[in-house]
Amino acid sequence: MDHNDIRKIVELMDEHDLSYFHLEKDDFNLKLKKGLDADSIQAAFAAMPAPVAAAPAPVAAAAPAAAAAAPTADAAPAAEGEAITSPMVGTFYRKPAPDSPNFLEVGDTISEGQTICIIEAMKVMNEIKAEKSGTIASIAVDDATPVQFGDTLFTLK
Numbered sequence: 001m002d003h004n005d006i007r008k009i010v011e012l013m014d015e016h017d018l019s020y021f022h023l024e025k026d027d028f029n030l031k032l033k034k035g036l037d038a039d040s041i042q043a044a045f046a047a048m049p050a051p052v053a054a055a056p057a058p059v060a061a062a063a064p065a066a067a068a069a070a071p072t073a074d075a076a077p078a079a080e081g082e083a084i085t086s087p088m089v090g091t092f093y094r095k096p097a098p099d100s101p102n103f104l105e106v107g108d109t110i111s112e113g114q115t116i117c118i119i120e121a122m123k124v125m126n127e128i129k130a131e132k133s134g135t136i137a138s139i140a141v142d143d144a145t146p147v148q149f150g151d152t153l154f155t156l157k
Helices: 003-015 038-046 057-080
Strands: 020-025 028-033 082-085 090-093 115-121 124-129 134-139 145-147 152-156
Touching (some): 003 028
Antiparallel strands (some): 090 115
């Protein structure tokens, strides 16, 4: 991984308001944290098996706020049906190419394993497949919109 790749990761962290990034592959290990002083970083790395528990106050305060906001956002779709959530951070696309039709529309019936959208992360197009069957009740995200891990993409009825 070169300097430009790391710069792109930092830019994605800024774009998606992330404070922590960890990539481990074979003999390569990269951990990035933002907004922490040297003592906080050292303390967080010392307790890596449970990094959330050892997180400094600014990060810990932000995490519960995000966690508290998530149930509120998911409460309305849960009443209508079951939510299909984003498995990663990236940019959500409803169609495989700009000139192609959307994968899904409201009212479409989907089956397990069917491609339902694409999420672009670090210039890689990841096909997202349905984990369950059902009928699309709503589409919660606009095309070409950034999404976070756990954001509701679709609601099934």
